[in-house]
Amino acid sequence: MLDPASRVRRFNRAVTSAVGALDSSFLGRGRPLGAARVLNAIGHGRSDVAEIRDYLGLDSGLMSRLLRSLEDEGLIETTAREDDARRRMATLTRAGRREFTAYEALSNAQAEGLLAQHSQREALLAAMDLIASALTRERVTLEEMDPRCEQARYCLGEYYAELGRRFSQGFDVSLSRGPDAKDMRRPRGTFLVAMSDTLPIGCVGLKGTDHGYAEIKRLWVAPAARGLQLGRRLMDGAESAARELGIALLRLDTNSALPEAGRLYRSTGWREIPRFNDDPYPDLFFEKRL
Amino acid sequence: MLDPASRVRRFNRAVTSAVGALDSSFLGRGRPLGAARVLNAIGHGRSDVAEIRDYLGLDSGLMSRLLRSLEDEGLIETTAREDDARRRMATLTRAGRREFTAYEALSNAQAEGLLAQHSQREALLAAMDLIASALTRERVTLEEMDPRCEQARYCLGEYYAELGRRFSQGFDVSLSRGPDAKDMRRPRGTFLVAMSDTLPIGCVGLKGTDHGYAEIKRLWVAPAARGLQLGRRLMDGAESAARELGIALLRLDTNSALPEAGRLYRSTGWREIPRFNDDPYPDLFFEKRL
DNA sequence: CGCGATACCTGACTAAAGTCAGACATCATG
DNA sequence: CATGATGTCTGACTTTAGTCAGGTATCGCG
Numbered sequence: 001m002l003d004p005a006s007r008v009r010r011f012n013r014a015v016t017s018a019v020g021a022l023d024s025s026f027l028g029r030g031r032p033l034g035a036a037r038v039l040n041a042i043g044h045g046r047s048d049v050a051e052i053r054d055y056l057g058l059d060s061g062l063m064s065r066l067l068r069s070l071e072d073e074g075l076i077e078t079t080a081r082e083d084d085a086r087r088r089m090a091t092l093t094r095a096g097r098r099e100f101t102a103y104e105a106l107s108n109a110q111a112e113g114l115l116a117q118h119s120q121r122e123a124l125l126a127a128m129d130l131i132a133s134a135l136t137r138e139r140v141t142l143e144e145m146d147p148r149c150e151q152a153r154y155c156l157g158e159y160y161a162e163l164g165r166r167f168s169q170g171f172d173v174s175l176s177r178g179p180d181a182k183d184m185r186r187p188r189g190t191f192l193v194a195m196s197d198t199l200p201i202g203c204v205g206l207k208g209t210d211h212g213y214a215e216i217k218r219l220w221v222a223p224a225a226r227g228l229q230l231g232r233r234l235m236d237g238a239e240s241a242a243r244e245l246g247i248a249l250l251r252l253d254t255n256s257a258l259p260e261a262g263r264l265y266r267s268t269g270w271r272e273i274p275r276f277n278d279d280p281y282p283d284l285f286f287e288k289r290l
Numbered sequence: 291m292l293d294p295a296s297r298v299r300r301f302n303r304a305v306t307s308a309v310g311a312l313d314s315s316f317l318g319r320g321r322p323l324g325a326a327r328v329l330n331a332i333g334h335g336r337s338d339v340a341e342i343r344d345y346l347g348l349d350s351g352l353m354s355r356l357l358r359s360l361e362d363e364g365l366i367e368t369t370a371r372e373d374d375a376r377r378r379m380a381t382l383t384r385a386g387r388r389e390f391t392a393y394e395a396l397s398n399a400q401a402e403g404l405l406a407q408h409s410q411r412e413a414l415l416a417a418m419d420l421i422a423s424a425l426t427r428e429r430v431t432l433e434e435m436d437p438r439c440e441q442a443r444y445c446l447g448e449y450y451a452e453l454g455r456r457f458s459q460g461f462d463v464s465l466s467r468g469p470d471a472k473d474m475r476r477p478r479g480t481f482l483v484a485m486s487d488t489l490p491i492g493c494v495g496l497k498g499t500d501h502g503y504a505e506i507k508r509l510w511v512a513p514a515a516r517g518l519q520l521g522r523r524l525m526d527g528a529e530s531a532a533r534e535l536g537i538a539l540l541r542l543d544t545n546s547a548l549p550e551a552g553r554l555y556r557s558t559g560w561r562e563i564p565r566f567n568d569d570p571y572p573d574l575f576f577e578k579r580l
Numbered sequence: 581c582g583c584g585a586t587a588c589c590t591g592a593c594t595a596a597a598g599t600c601a602g603a604c605a606t607c608a609t610g
Numbered sequence: 611c612a613t614g615a616t617g618t619c620t621g622a623c624t625t626t627a628g629t630c631a632g633g634t635a636t637c638g639c640g
Contacts, residue, residue: 002444004401004415005397006488008405008418010488011419012312014426015425032627049587059627060587061588061589061591061629062629065589107295111295111296111299112295112298115294118518120517124420125294125298128298128301129297131301131304131305131418132297132300132303134408134414135305136304137407196300197304199300227409228407228409323596323597324598340617348598350617351598351599351618352597355619355620357619375606375607376606377606378618
C-alpha cells in the first residue's frame with residue numbers, strides 16, 4: 001500500500017478527476033474545449049497563429065477551423081503580418097476580451113476553490129510548486145534577463161531571504177559587495193533566470209570585473225526545484241556565456257553553510273583558492289579556468 | 291508571479307500534460323481509452339456493472355457497448371448475478387488478465403519514469419500524497435475494520451513512529467497500555483480507518499472497558515492529510531459508534547507534546563479530568579458524556 | 581521573373597465519446 | 611399475478627477532435 005508506484009498512481013487518479021473538473025468548467029461557456037483553449041492562448045498574449053498551433057499541438061487544418069469559429073462568434077480578428085503576409089496574427093476583439101476575462105475568472109475561482117478546502121494553504125501550494133517544477137523539468141528554459149527586471153528581482157529577493165535563514169548571523173545585503181547591475185549585463189557579464197512556465201525558479205549572475213576575471217554571483221535555485229540539476233544547468237549556462245564574452249577565468253565566493261553549493265563547484269572543475277576579496281560573508285573561494 | 295491562484299494554475303498546466311501522457315500510453319495497446327478504463331476497473335476488482343458505470347461516470351448505453359467490445363475481444367465474460375438476474379457481473383478471462391497485467395506494467399513504468407527524473411524522490415512523493423489527499427478530501431471514507439488487519443496495522447505503525455519523533459523520551463509501545471484487539475471490535479468497541487482511495491490516512495480506536503466508560507485510543511492522521519479536519523471526522527465517527535453501542539461516557543488520555551490533539555478535544559466538548567490510569571506516557575486526561 | 585518553399589485554408593473523411601428513446605427481462609410489492 | 615420500478619441492451623443520432631490531400635497566396639532567392 002506504500003510502494004512508490006502506487007503513490008504516484010493515486011496522485012494521478014486524484015489529479016485526473018480534478019483536472020477534468022477544470023476542463024468541464026470551461027465547457028460551461030457553451031464552446032468546445034479546443035476553441036476555448038485557442039481563445040485563452042490568444043488572451044495570454046500569443047498572437048502568432050503558428051506559435052499558438054505549436055503551443056497547443058494542433059494540426060493546421062484544425063487550428064484554422066477553430067480560428068474561423070472564434071471569428072464567427074466575433075471574439076477574435078485575424079490579420080496578415082506586416083513583415084510576412086503568409087503568416088497571420090490573431091487578436092481579441094472587445095467581446096473576445098470580455099469572454100477571456102470570464103475564463104480567467106472561472107480559472108481563478110477553480111484554483112481558489114481548491115485551496116479553500118485546505119487549511120494549510122501554504123503547504124499545499126509548496127507541494128504544487130514542487131510537482132509542477134518536477135513535471136515541467138525538461139521545459140525549463142534559461143533566459144538572459146536584465147538583473148533589474150521583475151523576474152530577476154524576485155529571484156534575488158528569495159536568494160537573500162534564504163541566506164538570512166541559512167547563515168547563523170543572518171544576512172544583510174548592504175554589508176555584502178552588491179554587484180552593480182551593469183556588471184551583469186552584456187558585454188561585461190550577464191544574468192540568467194531559469195523559467196518554468198511563467199515562474200522564475202532559479203538564477204545566476206556573471207559579473208564582469210576589471211581584474212582579468214569574471215565572477216559568478218547569486219546562484220539560487222527555488223526550494224521547489226531542487227533535485228532537478230538546475231544549479232548545474234545554470235552554471236553551465238553562465239560558463240557558456242563567459243566563453244562567448246571571451247572571459248578565460250572565473251572566480252566565485254561562497255559559504256560553508258551552503259554545502260550543496262560547494263559540492264556542485266567541486267564536482268564541476270572548480271578549484272579552491274585563497275580569499276580574493278574582503279566581503280564579510282563568504283569563507284570559501286573558488287576559481288575555474290575556461 | 292506569486293499569487294496563489296497562478297501557482298495553482300501552473301500546477302494544473304503541468305499536471306494536465308503529464309496526465310495526458312499517461313492516457314496516451316494507455317492507447318498504445320490498440321484499444322480506445324474508454325475500453326481500457328473499463329478493463330482496468332474490472333481488473334482492480336470491480337465486477338458489478340452498475341458500480342463500474344458509476345465509478346467511471348458512463349452512460350449505460352455506452353457502458354454496454356464497451357463491455358460488448360471487450361467481450362468480443364475475449365477479454366471479459368459477463369454473467370447475470372445470482373441474487374438479481376437484472377444486474378450483471380463482469381470478470382476477466384485468462385486473456386483479459388494478461389491484458390490487464392500489461393496495463394498495470396505500463397502504469398507502473400510511467401510512475402517510475404516520473405520519479406526517476408527527480409533526485410528527491412521522497413519529497414516528490416510526499417507532495418503527491420498531500421495533494422492527492424487534499425483533492426480527494428470529500429471522497430475520504432471512514433471504514434470499520436479489524437484492528438489487526440493490514441490497513442489498521444499500517445496506521446498504528448505510523449502512529450507509534452510519530453509518537454517516537456514527538457516525545458522527547460521516545461515511545462516504546464510495550465511500556466504503554468496496549469489495548470487488546472478484541473476491546474476494539476464490536477460489540478465492545480470499534481476501530482475506524484479513514485481511507486482515501488486505497489490508502490489509509492487516519493485511524494481511531496474505540497476501546498470498551500469494564501469500568502462503565504469506553505476509551506478513545508490511537509487517534510492518528512497522516513501528515514499528508516492534516517488540515518482537512520480529518521481528526522474531527524474520525525472523532526465524530528467514534529462517538530457515533532459509541533452511541534450505537536450504548537456507551538454513555540468516553541475517556542481518553544493524551545500528551546501535551548501533541549498540542550493539536552488537545553485543541554481538538556477541547557473544541558469538541560471534552561472536559562479535562564484528573565489522571566485515571568498509570569500509563570507512563572500521557573499527561574493529560576479528558577472525558578466526554580454522550 | 582520564375583520556382584520551390586512556406587503558411588494558411590478548405591473539403592472530405594474517421595474515430596471516439598456520448599446522448600436519447602425505446603425494448604426487454606427481471607424484481608419487489610400489493 | 612398484475613404492475614410499476616430497475617438494470618441492461620440496441621439502434622439512431624450528435625459533437626468533438628483529429629487526419630489528410632490538395633489549393634491558394636506569399637516569400638526568398640537565383
